[in-house]
Amino acid sequence: MQFKDLEWKDIISDSVVVCSHCEINLCGWIKIEFRINHEAEENKHYLYSFGKGSIRRLKPEKYDSVESAKNAAYRIYSNEMSRIKKAVDCLVAT
Secondary structure (H helix, E strand, O other): OOOOOOOOEEEEEOOEEEEEEEEEEEOOOEEEEEEEEEEOOOOEEEEEEEOOHHHOOOOOEEEOOHHHHHHHHHHHHHHHHHHHHHHHHHHHHO
């Protein structure tokens, strides 16, 4: 199953993505938000996930590049969308 591409808003300083943000709002019912912040001292990117249920992460996840953090965000998004699709399919079938 393929879902839409996430639209990221990047803030770049000295040719490094220091912050990236993506927000998804589905029909006004479900809101998912991802933020990626660059930590210069460790040269790592931290992925923060906000939303309901399994989307919300209490601790950020560390990644070596902004691309790998964005890929992880897409996996989280895809898993959540698959879960929602299963729930809707179940409601429609009954």
